[in-house]
Amino acid sequence: MGAMQDRRAIVTGGASGIGRATAHLLARAGARVLVVDLDGDGAEVVAREIRAEGAEAIAIRADVTLDADCRAAVERATEVFGGLDTLVNCAGVIRRANAVDLAEADWDLVMAVNVKSVYLMAHHAVPRMIESARGAMNAGGRGGAIVNIGSGWGLKGGPDAVAYCASKGAVVNMTRAMAIDHGPQGIRVNCVCPGDTDTPMLHAEARQLGLDEVAFLAESAERPLARLGTPDDIAQAILYLVSDASSWVTGSVLVVDGGGIA
Numbered sequence: 001m002g003a004m005q006d007r008r009a010i011v012t013g014g015a016s017g018i019g020r021a022t023a024h025l026l027a028r029a030g031a032r033v034l035v036v037d038l039d040g041d042g043a044e045v046v047a048r049e050i051r052a053e054g055a056e057a058i059a060i061r062a063d064v065t066l067d068a069d070c071r072a073a074v075e076r077a078t079e080v081f082g083g084l085d086t087l088v089n090c091a092g093v094i095r096r097a098n099a100v101d102l103a104e105a106d107w108d109l110v111m112a113v114n115v116k117s118v119y120l121m122a123h124h125a126v127p128r129m130i131e132s133a134r135g136a137m138n139a140g141g142r143g144g145a146i147v148n149i150g151s152g153w154g155l156k157g158g159p160d161a162v163a164y165c166a167s168k169g170a171v172v173n174m175t176r177a178m179a180i181d182h183g184p185q186g187i188r189v190n191c192v193c194p195g196d197t198d199t200p201m202l203h204a205e206a207r208q209l210g211l212d213e214v215a216f217l218a219e220s221a222e223r224p225l226a227r228l229g230t231p232d233d234i235a236q237a238i239l240y241l242v243s244d245a246s247s248w249v250t251g252s253v254l255v256v257d258g259g260g261i262a
Contacts (some may be wrong), residue, residue, distance in 0.1 A: 003243040014026035015042030017199030021231035022238050027055035034077040035059040064091045065115035075125040083132040086242045087125045087146045089118045094164045096208040107163045114167035132259035133186030142205035143186030147244040148175050149191040152257050179251030188250035190241040194221035195257025197229035224259030
């Protein structure tokens with residue numbers, strides 16, 4: 001509690017799954033949170049839940065593959081909160097297919113949601129974060145922090161997921177490049193790579209592959225810690241990376257997967 005006191009945060013993909021858990025956890029830790037999602041009604045539900053817990057949150061419907069929507073989200077957060085310190089890029093999508101079977105439209109969708117959105121949100125958020133970081137650091141305070149959500153399949157390959165693997169590999173290395181570029185401006189940039197986590201997206205994978213969901217989830221839990229991840233497992237790692245507990249950590253890739261890659 002208090003690890004994010006007075007921080008101003010944007011969480012994309014905040015209506016469900018890892019994004020929802022992250023928005024709640026950052027708010028409980030003291031941040032003011034803008035919940036961003038293509039599902040505007042879902043984003044507003046999460047914001048209301050947070051406000052009901054006594055924290056501050058607002059919501060905006062945004063398609064994070066569109067420049068204008070990303071700009072509007074950043075402007076909204078800056079206007080309401082008076083600045084911006086934290087960005088968590090949780091929005092994501094998967095289409096399970098190999099290169100032969102994958103439709104071009106699905107390749108474009110995955111790359112737009114998983115990769116282009118990270119660029120667009122940073123494109124608009126980083127200048128505002130630099131302003132906030134400069135003021136905070138001049139006052140002896142803290143800089144800004146960005147966390148991008150990668151995947152274990154951004155570090156190794158996986159079957160029938162060529163676009164997803166490509167997109168998450170890009171996010172991992174974008175994180176490193178952004179850390180180099182913006183560290184001198186007081187902004188840390190890190191990546192969390194989850195393993196299989198019990199989210200709506202994981203359930204959608206089973207349906208895309210035509211597999212029984214119960215059996216698919218049971219197989220996904222076959223790892224040293226013998227269970228699926230939860231959204232809260234991932235949110236806790238994100239909180240670490242955006243808080244002062246990781247004040248000398250940037251350009252890192254934190255795997256949170258119950259030992260799956262190991």
